[in-house]
Amino acid sequence: MFYETEIGGREKLGAAVKIINTGGIVAFPTETVYGLGGNALDESAVRKIYEAKNRPADNPFTVHLYDFGQARDIACVTRDAERLFEKFTPGPLTVVLEKKSLIPDAVTAGLPTVGIRIPSHPLGREFLKECDLPVAAPSANMSGRISPTSAEFVYEDMKGRIPLILDGGECEVGIESTVISLASNVPTIFRPGTVTLEQIREILPEAVLFTQSAENSRFPGFGRRHYVPKIPCAVFSGVSAVDKAYDEELFAGGNPVILAKNSDLPLFGGRNKIGLGDAGKEIARNVFRILRECEKTYSRIYIEKLSAEGEEGAVMNRLYGSCEGEVLK
Ligand code: TXA
Numbered sequence: 001m002f003y004e005t006e007i008g009g010r011e012k013l014g015a016a017v018k019i020i021n022t023g024g025i026v027a028f029p030t031e032t033v034y035g036l037g038g039n040a041l042d043e044s045a046v047r048k049i050y051e052a053k054n055r056p057a058d059n060p061f062t063v064h065l066y067d068f069g070q071a072r073d074i075a076c077v078t079r080d081a082e083r084l085f086e087k088f089t090p091g092p093l094t095v096v097l098e099k100k101s102l103i104p105d106a107v108t109a110g111l112p113t114v115g116i117r118i119p120s121h122p123l124g125r126e127f128l129k130e131c132d133l134p135v136a137a138p139s140a141n142m143s144g145r146i147s148p149t150s151a152e153f154v155y156e157d158m159k160g161r162i163p164l165i166l167d168g169g170e171c172e173v174g175i176e177s178t179v180i181s182l183a184s185n186v187p188t189i190f191r192p193g194t195v196t197l198e199q200i201r202e203i204l205p206e207a208v209l210f211t212q213s214a215e216n217s218r219f220p221g222f223g224r225r226h227y228v229p230k231i232p233c234a235v236f237s238g239v240s241a242v243d244k245a246y247d248e249e250l251f252a253g254g255n256p257v258i259l260a261k262n263s264d265l266p267l268f269g270g271r272n273k274i275g276l277g278d279a280g281k282e283i284a285r286n287v288f289r290i291l292r293e294c295e296k297t298y299s300r301i302y303i304e305k306l307s308a309e310g311e312e313g314a315v316m317n318r319l320y321g322s323c324e325g326e327v328l329k
């Protein structure tokens, strides 16, 4: 299917809602990244999302709701889930719960569980409210690419593949929501985000961060090729290692760039460099935009290793994907 992809703001809200209500798909803004939405109760709409993204059929979509009240129709809502939704939503958290049969298997890739998210972006919320049905939505990038934080970035990936992008400006949070499962033995964070483990532990002290092991290595979406720029990318921890690699790239005729915390930029002298921000939240907001900008200008990206904890840890979770294991020490 080929579409003349339109981009429009609030004036396109009615058109966007109509597309969803008639079985089509639309990109819409959330505070984390843009989503590519379709009616979660309509299997053929869900299949259109897989097709537009070229997404493997074994990776589940999260379901977006306007209001917590809608959750009981589609999932078994536990007391712990209620407490998480009360505290953190509307906002950047996805809670995985046992699903009810109303949600087709195509949404959850056959899993008995469903991820539920109630975003806070004002136009995104208006959209979900007027759709008045659960909206299945992965991030609005081609599978494997960097999640889009603006309507223009959605357009780069989705031009011709979807009819409409609802433009809500730049995403405030900038990386995808924290995903926590309450369907496992202990509450487990599958994907770290700006709602941190520490914050979640204030409500669920037993919560843990997922670590890969022989038994659980097959949890959905984990270990996939993801967040990969169009140019090679490496994470570095030592300044001398990156200086050496940078200079080799330069002598080979390349045009490399170093991405680092603002306070560390002076370490890299006259080399090409871009500040990711001062700390966690700001770095999360900037990182995907900077990666998408760099791939248009430079030949190779070197990114400074950040803290493994909190928001910086959530950013690193994405960047290890971007560099596909390439770490300079
Ligand atoms: O911030 C976000 O969560 C964005 C915006 C658009 O809401 N959405 C997003 O969706 O990042 P997506 O499909 O790119 O990533 C959702 C991830 C899946 O890759 C998977 O790891 C996890 O959430 N997930 C979803 N449903 C799950 C389930 N039933 N069990 C385990 N993990 C699940």
Ligand code: MG
Pocket (backbone or CB within 6 Å): 138, 139, 147
């Ligand atoms: Mg994604």
